[in-house]
Amino acid sequence: MAGIQSRRRFIATGVACALTGALAACSGPSETGSENGVVTISVNGMPPKTQPVDRKYFEEDVKAFEKDHPKIRIDAREGQMDPKTFSAKLAGGQLEDVYYVYFTDPAGLIQRRQGADISQYVKDMPYYKDIKPEFLKVFTGPDGRLYGLPNGQYSLGLLYNRDLFKKAGLDPETPPATWDEVRAAAKKISALGDGTVGYADYSKNNQGGWHLTSWVYSMGGDIAAKKDGRWKAAFDSDAGRRALQTLHDMRWTDNTMGSRQLLQIEDVQKMMGAGKLGMYMAGPDNIPTIVKQFERKYEEYGVGAMPGQATLGGGNGFMFNPKASPEKIRAGIEWVQWKYLNPDRTEFEDKRAAGSDVPIGLPLDRLFTGQAETEQDAAHAKYANVPTKNYKPFVERNGEIEQKVEPPNAQQIYTVLDGVMQAVLTKKDADLGRLLKDAAKKVDGILATVK
Structure with missing residues (x-):
């Protein structure tokens, strides 16, 4: 059902959570989002204060990302795409540069031209070729162009x-x-x-x-x-x-x-x-x-x-403001890849969560194939604190049936x-x-x- 729970929210809380509300924002960026060579992008998906562990991890990740990317600043906000207010926010210039969607959203947003075409920007994105095609398909328009990236999925x-x-x-x-x-x-x-x-x-x-x-x-x-x-x-x-x-x-x-x-x-x-x-x-x-x-x-x-x-099956991901500049879109893709589509960080995330009484090893958010999947599976196995053998029937057969x-x-x-x-x-x-x-x-x- 639209409203799936991603593995990263489990790592922080162990239960599903809905992301709602708003965070005190930075001053508005320039039209291009670039000032003195620094690009500021607004992104949503930040956990509310009522989920302190989740929020703490998110804030830590923002600081770490900005340290690794000194030319990008993150204006983080709570919430996700709300169909009731989306069009008004877009028309009024209030829509985030990078916004959270469920898998049921992209088709309509693409049809209404409310998402940016990111096809040209993902060609050199790390691990892009390892993302399972069925999840990229959700964000692909009738024109064959790409309009977003997944960050979580579920299967019943x-x-x-x-x-x-x-x-x-x-x-x-x-x-x-x-x-x-x-x-x-x-x-x-x-x-x-x-x-x-x-x-x-x-x-x-x-x-x-x-x-x-x-x-x-x-x-x-x-x-x-x-x-x-x-x-x-x-x-x-x-x-x-x-x-x-x-x-x-x-x-x-x-x-x-x-x-x-x-x-x-x-x-x-x-x-x-x-x-x-x-x-x-x-x-x-x-x-x-x-x-x-x-x-x-x-x-x-x-x-x-x-x-x-x-x-x-369903899931969630991120799309990009169609009014965003190329600089903002590139920076937004850097953020989404680093934060959500980064097998290199899986072991760090699992180790960080290991001390928080959070289940590690549940078969969630299997977005990758190939070497990326192998790396993630190895990290989950290393820090698993749940009986992963109990989920083997799901893992083995779920990949054989249609999603x-x-x-x-x-x-x-x-x-x-x-x-x-x-x-x-x-x-x-x-x-x-x-x-x-x-x-x-x-x-x-x-x-x-x-x-």
Whole structure:
């Protein structure tokens, strides 16, 4: 869901955090951003004061960067791209030179020419060729030009309770890789009794629609597809029907999802933290939340890749003010590469975080391939303080399945799909075909404004 948690925020806090607010800024730079040969760039993404460790690390990094780059000064601000105020900030000259976006943002920003073309500036950027192509694609326009850089990513998988797997006679080293295997495992876990639930899922506050999107992806389908230049709903399909049928059968035939429904993430995490849930759809970033909030141990949990053919992935990155001068864009790319896309700093970051009771070794933000990935993996392994073997099924298989991003106007679509999830999970006689058709009509209306 838009709002992913990057590894760097975990390194500083161990839990997800939203970056909001504003920081006291420096005096405004000149139009070119250069004064006496020194370029000042405004950047957002700075953690608020309510996250003191995270903020401290960020401030340390700004000082270190400026020391290494004496011709660049950083005007750091809190926050990220806010769709409600973005256009006004851009028109009023208040938009940062380097601004934080989610993977759902670039397509629209590129279409509206609200991001600078950085293609010519990244040719000599360190490790640029090692960034995974699928993440660069998010920031690539229809013209084939590049308009931004990634700095974090997530993929949904299957989080599970290893202790319950053992009690149910399941192998915790080999989590389910298909939905049929999930159903079979959920039956064995539910049979343990005492209120234990085999599998749980979300169905409200847009989280149900978010997860249903990944369900459809895993079945080989799409939520939206572009045809003849127009976006249309695509989930009234075989993949959509199989997703709903599987959910329906787990809920009503197998009785492995429990009687309590209309759940959201906090409810499901509480069930997992209480030791009463076998599996749910989530990314590895959920594990620290469960461990810290419910006083559990990392050893109790494992994570596997999404069952099926594909998974929903997302992430965040940075784009550049289209009004920024070439000097500012070059300086901004230097900052983003040094701070966020720098395998050479991974060991330093892990060592710095090692004394902060922060999990190191979770399979997060795997942005690189080749030597860069090897360097990062080695650093994480050296300072790992979590049982990395428990995440091996996720790491090994996640790279083999397709990673698909959220549909256009995702949050509006999720509101519609919430209703579909709720009906399937609360009405035994729900008409699955009718649910898909009615939802598709509503989503077609939502997509009608997308180009």
